[in-house]
Amino acid sequence: MEDKIEVGEFVRTREGYIGILIDINMESWNYLTIDCKRRVRRDFSYPDSYLYLKDEDIVKHSKNIIDIIEVGDYVNGDLVTEVYDEMVECLDGEVEYWENEIKTIVTHEQFASVEYKV
Numbered sequence: 001m002e003d004k005i006e007v008g009e010f011v012r013t014r015e016g017y018i019g020i021l022i023d024i025n026m027e028s029w030n031y032l033t034i035d036c037k038r039r040v041r042r043d044f045s046y047p048d049s050y051l052y053l054k055d056e057d058i059v060k061h062s063k064n065i066i067d068i069i070e071v072g073d074y075v076n077g078d079l080v081t082e083v084y085d086e087m088v089e090c091l092d093g094e095v096e097y098w099e100n101e102i103k104t105i106v107t108h109e110q111f112a113s114v115e116y117k118v
Contacts, residue, residue: 005032005061012060012068016109017051021061032058066099072108076101 005011009021011034019034032053060068069088073080075097078090087098 009061010065010068011058013057016107074106
């Protein structure tokens, strides 16, 4: 990554997971630990909500959650159609959320991974 990632930042992975970076361990093979605040993988040797990654698995990171949201994601259940510096616009302008109003995010990668096509 171009700029240095820091503990406490929000991160977005290639797979579309969003979480908070809680540990950097440069001596281990998997050296970034993020907490996604929900079950992400079924691996009984680690806490359910943690992902262990390398820095190349992170596509975005920021101290502000809004910086890692993309068009096509869902915020508070609404489809994101535009992202600005301090707010997201959903459903082609019908709904707007300021950064402090964001409670949930489902990324477009996650949505596609569970989509059933007929």
